[in-house]
Amino acid sequence: MSRSDIKSLQLERLKRLVKYCYDNVPFYHKKLNMAGVLPEKIKTLSDIQYIPYTNKTDLRDNYPFGLFATPMKNIARIHASSGTTGKPTVVGYTKNDLENWAEMVARITTAAGASDETIVQIAFGYGMFTGALGLHYGLEKIGATVVPTSSGNTEKQLMFMRDFKTNALVATPSYALYMAECAKELGYPMSDYHLKLGILGSEGCTPEMRDQIEAAWGIFVTDNYGLSEICGPGMSGECHLRQGLHINEDHFICETIDPNTLEVLPSGSEGELVVTTLTKEAIPLLRYRTKDLTRITEEKCECGRTTARMDKIKGRSDDMLKIRGVNVFPSQVESALVGMDKIGPHYQLIVRREGFADTLEVKVELIDGSVLEKYSELEGITRSIKSRLRTILGLDAKVTLAEPKSLERFQGKAKRVLDLRNEK
């Protein structure tokens, strides 16, 4: 498809989408009315700029089904985010949505090098998480042999891998590395494994880590992008040239904005990714702010595809951290610490990569000396902080007690996070 064909298809679908949202989702009806953007106002693609942004909080405020555009009888499946910051965000799919989703995943996995010759093990956790089932149906669609091992039970995974002659792996980058390490420890020669392709995702992966995974397994690794709110994996993915992630532009309009001024940035400049879902029926989203930072180029890729491409995600426009696949906001840690006895209000988060897994350390200041007489009381403090963090974050953290005033104080915006994962 030429760029102009893509754009005219997008415009036609955008017009239809705005009307669809206006007519079927009370939330959007109100929002568009307030902004004075009636569906007729959308005449060109750039008119999208008049549409107000949608935020994650809008999904949460309308938990569970408030943003659904169609009655439940048309909803074929429900997925949800982990919901670490309160209520989970719930997304629904109609039969058409599932069909489109599978199609999108089929495209990106084909671009990555998968085919009907592929025997693929899906080592993402199955369940409410969009990753596993998203890849599952897309890969089935291209005729690949899907082995839904889910995550965990690594020795058995590796046994299937050897015995089934599995040649592709879907996993998080850190799990792929962990599996390689286990494979070495198990002692079977690496020639017993037939892996060639890694379709890795759901957490960030630096080029260095990718090199490490490729070297450990002797495979070719590609990245893909998606987030549960807009469908899951499949929004974009790398082709074999790995010069950015091809966006499925017939299903999405992607913009980049300045996260502070909220102004739309010209193509090619780095900003926050904003996504409009053009074809979703169950829960269409208008200009959804992903908070992920990237850059979009419309230049044609050498692979021949004309779709726009986005860079690997560079970071976040908010302070969210992704630790072992779990979304963590420093404010959540704060809420866990508030009201805790014997410790001060200051804290610091330190994120490290140890071996193959991310670790979180939470440092707090001990201000009450009365606990110094009993180790059990001191340990009790760290234990209770740990269990509160586990409840709120769904993650095990190391809790370290520090001396009063030893943690940095900030004037103005506090920088409470020390992310050492990409340090050498």
Place this chain on the structure above:
Amino acid sequence: MIIKQLSVFVENKKGRMAEITDILAKNDIDIRALSIADTTDYGILRLIVDNPQKAQETLKSAGMTVTLTGVIAIAIPDKPGGLSSAVKVLSEKDIQIEYMYAFLNPTDDTAFVIMRVENEDNAIDALTKGGIRLMKEEDIYTI
């Protein structure tokens, strides 16, 4: 009979002990006995000094987490079985020792043992009845 001891929370950081002892030195506080127990991330420094109140105020104003607690000190003969007989007295009365540390008396052949117990009065009673010599505050601060 109850002796005041300082407990100071110390992070495992280079130079931290030097800083603390420096603060005490500058304020003319003499350390009589000391013990430190550490974990991987922090330690607890226990100090018997000649002027506990002053030491507490000084360390507190230097921003440290510090507490003053009551401990008891006994003098035992510096020979095999000396400590065992004293500890036996406590265990017979079901008195738990939270922690303890010892040092030699430079002037004769006894050793001093500082111990932190749950209930000082019961411990003092048991030790006295058991014939164990307890040290007075002024004796310890001026060793």
